[in-house]
Amino acid sequence: MDTFRTSDGITLGVEDLGDPTDPLVLLIGGTTMLSWPDALCHALVQGGRHVVRYDLRDSGTSTIEDPESPIYTLRDLAADAAALARGLDDRPAHLAGIGVGGMVAQVAALDHPEVFSALTLVGTRPIAPGPVDEDLPDHDARTMERVFSRPGPDWTDRAAVAEFAAAGAEILGDDPAAARATAGRIHDRTASADPAAHQADQLGMVFSRLDCAPRWRERLPELTVPTLVVHGRRDPFFPLGNGEALAREIPDAQLLVLDQAATTIPGSAAGEVAAAMLALPPAPHGSFPRS
Numbered sequence: 001m002d003t004f005r006t007s008d009g010i011t012l013g014v015e016d017l018g019d020p021t022d023p024l025v026l027l028i029g030g031t032t033m034l035s036w037p038d039a040l041c042h043a044l045v046q047g048g049r050h051v052v053r054y055d056l057r058d059s060g061t062s063t064i065e066d067p068e069s070p071i072y073t074l075r076d077l078a079a080d081a082a083a084l085a086r087g088l089d090d091r092p093a094h095l096a097g098i099g100v101g102g103m104v105a106q107v108a109a110l111d112h113p114e115v116f117s118a119l120t121l122v123g124t125r126p127i128a129p130g131p132v133d134e135d136l137p138d139h140d141a142r143t144m145e146r147v148f149s150r151p152g153p154d155w156t157d158r159a160a161v162a163e164f165a166a167a168g169a170e171i172l173g174d175d176p177a178a179a180r181a182t183a184g185r186i187h188d189r190t191a192s193a194d195p196a197a198h199q200a201d202q203l204g205m206v207f208s209r210l211d212c213a214p215r216w217r218e219r220l221p222e223l224t225v226p227t228l229v230v231h232g233r234r235d236p237f238f239p240l241g242n243g244e245a246l247a248r249e250i251p252d253a254q255l256l257v258l259d260q261a262a263t264t265i266p267g268s269a270a271g272e273v274a275a276a277m278l279a280l281p282p283a284p285h286g287s288f289p290r291s
Contacts, residue, residue: 003061004054006083013061013189014054014084018045023117023282024089027053028081028108030099030124031204032060032189034182039267043274049282052088055189056080056101058206064192067200074128074212078108082115091283092117099123099238099263100207110219117283119223119250122230122273123263125242126220126249128212136245140236146171155198158187165202173234173262220249226280227253230273232261 004012015033025044027036033053044051055062056077058070065071081104085093095116097105102124109119125136132138147168153160162183169179183202190201200206227250231243240257247255256276258269265273 004084004087006080010057010080011063012054012080012084014052017041017051018049020050022048022050024093025049025051026085026093026095028097028101028104029053029055030101031056032186032201034186035098037265037270039270040265040274043271047278059201060189061191064197067206068196070206070210074107074210077104078111081108082112085115094118096120100204107216109223110216116225118280119225119227120277121246123232123235123238125238126217126246129207137239137241143171143236155195158184161187161202172236174264175266221251223250228276228280229253230256232258234262237263
């Protein structure tokens, strides 16, 4: 499977791994599917799951409209996740989101509770991009200044983009070699030759312009599905206090802190994260109410 078309005509770029008869784990990219490491995906498959990772709108091989001025909302992205889950299995899915994809996952689980049986939130926070709530730690200012004061590359130049990503990863505390390789793969998969599309894929720029209203943090206590919150202890972008808030406010959520991680899941932690995700119960066969 390479694409999935929603009822409203949106094409989502998808990759599925494992046996489609196994319980579904749906991975929301942040923003492309390659936010999810191959090692983690394969570990989930070895644990008996059907893993599907996908690109959000305006990224990767999904529908490209206008990354600089999106006409859809965060809730449209959440509806995409629900439509994809419904189209792939007759059981509720384990939904996982990383970074800004974790915001989509929270809203999807709240707006479409019958579609999802478990929730994993990685390196994210309980509010939209923009001003932070007073009780949550904001981006580390010095780190952000170093990351965003750098001149951008020629976004059509694969090698330049890969080196730009590697340098940014080093500032953030992530693995530069892994970031370089992932950036190259993202560049290769970008469907449009437009520099703006390449920039959006690499930086997730669309989220800075997306309508994310209304707030959803106050609704988190409504979640009843088993939830795992995974967060890097050294994350300067969404500092650990954001993951701790999610784990407090979602009933009975488990918190897994990766001591050596920053903003990404390092290869060394893929097995640990996969094991924690597999420990959340899959939905029993045939329990999904088809519409």
